[in-house]
Amino acid sequence: MQDRIEKEILIEAPLEVVWRVVTQPAHIECWFSDSAEFDLRPGAEGTLTWGDKATTSPTTVRLKIEEVDELRYFAFRWDYLEHEQAVETNSLLVEFSLTPEGPNTRLRLVESGFAALERPDADKERYIEHHTQGWAAHIVRLTGCAVKERGRSPVR
Amino acid sequence: MSGRIVAEEELWAAVGEPTRRRLLDRLLTEGEATATRLAAGLPVTRQAVTKHLLVLDRVGLVESRRRGREVRYAVRPDRLDLATRSMRRVAADWDRRLQAIKQIAEQAHRSAITETEERR
Numbered sequence: 001m002q003d004r005i006e007k008e009i010l011i012e013a014p015l016e017v018v019w020r021v022v023t024q025p026a027h028i029e030c031w032f033s034d035s036a037e038f039d040l041r042p043g044a045e046g047t048l049t050w051g052d053k054a055t056t057s058p059t060t061v062r063l064k065i066e067e068v069d070e071l072r073y074f075a076f077r078w079d080y081l082e083h084e085q086a087v088e089t090n091s092l093l094v095e096f097s098l099t100p101e102g103p104n105t106r107l108r109l110v111e112s113g114f115a116a117l118e119r120p121d122a123d124k125e126r127y128i129e130h131h132t133q134g135w136a137a138h139i140v141r142l143t144g145c146a147v148k149e150r151g152r153s154p155v156r
Numbered sequence: 157m158s159g160r161i162v163a164e165e166e167l168w169a170a171v172g173e174p175t176r177r178r179l180l181d182r183l184l185t186e187g188e189a190t191a192t193r194l195a196a197g198l199p200v201t202r203q204a205v206t207k208h209l210l211v212l213d214r215v216g217l218v219e220s221r222r223r224g225r226e227v228r229y230a231v232r233p234d235r236l237d238l239a240t241r242s243m244r245r246v247a248a249d250w251d252r253r254l255q256a257i258k259q260i261a262e263q264a265h266r267s268a269i270t271e272t273e274e275r276r
Binding site for chain 1: 172246247250251253254255256257258260261262264265268
């Protein structure tokens with residue numbers, strides 16, 4: 001049994017493109033939450049929101065940017081309560097590491113902190129809901145997302 | 157539906173703690189054991205072991221049986237399997253997210269190349 005999740009994937013795109021997709025709120029809205037609001041700097045706090053705002057009550061989750069090492073490393077803590085500060089016992093740490101491999105990029109993901117998590121029972125339901133979000137809606141949005149990125153210059 | 161999810165989340169929290177995972181591993185190896193016996197192999201007190209066993213008992217990961225003055229614990233394999241599956245589902249979510257990142261980045265990169273070639 002494990003208490004951290006580690007994944008990696010090889011992406012046939014340069015570091016700059018992958019970095020933007022991973023770190024920019026407009027892109028995060030394509031692969032993660034329905035909306036994302038934060039400034040990309042360490043210590044900044046923001047929100048991730050799930051759910052169609054028009055029809056259902058949205059679920060908003062807080063996140064705090066832990067570290068930003070341009071083109072190399074991006075880490076945030078997420079899913080702590082409104083009145084709390086993000087610490088080890090109330091949030092999960094998500095880390096993305098990017099490494100160039102020739103013209104491609106290896107993207108590594110670690111989500112950790114499951115072992116230290118202490119949560120009042122009342123929060124558990126809300127918590128698990130957005131950890132097991134259905135993916136169908138995200139697939140639909142993916143095509144439009146690539147178009148968003150297309151307007152930019154892929155290599156600076 | 158949500159009742160089932162909450163139950164799985166509790167299981168997941170119960171197995172997230174390192175000492176409890178070691179206790180489960182020991183119980184899986186030994187079949188059945190008392191808190192005293194389990195504490196002997198771990199760097200924690202018998203009282204701490206008993207507390208962890210209560211957490212595991214509450215979510216149904218272990219069951220206890222009284223034999224005379226002893227209480228013996230054993231793993232419930234069906235519940236343990238459920239907890240493992242719950243963790244795998246979180247991992248599967250990340251697989252899908254990474255696939256989406258890959259798809260977005262590669263499409264963007266390919267169309268940028270095409271546009272550059274068209275301009276030549």
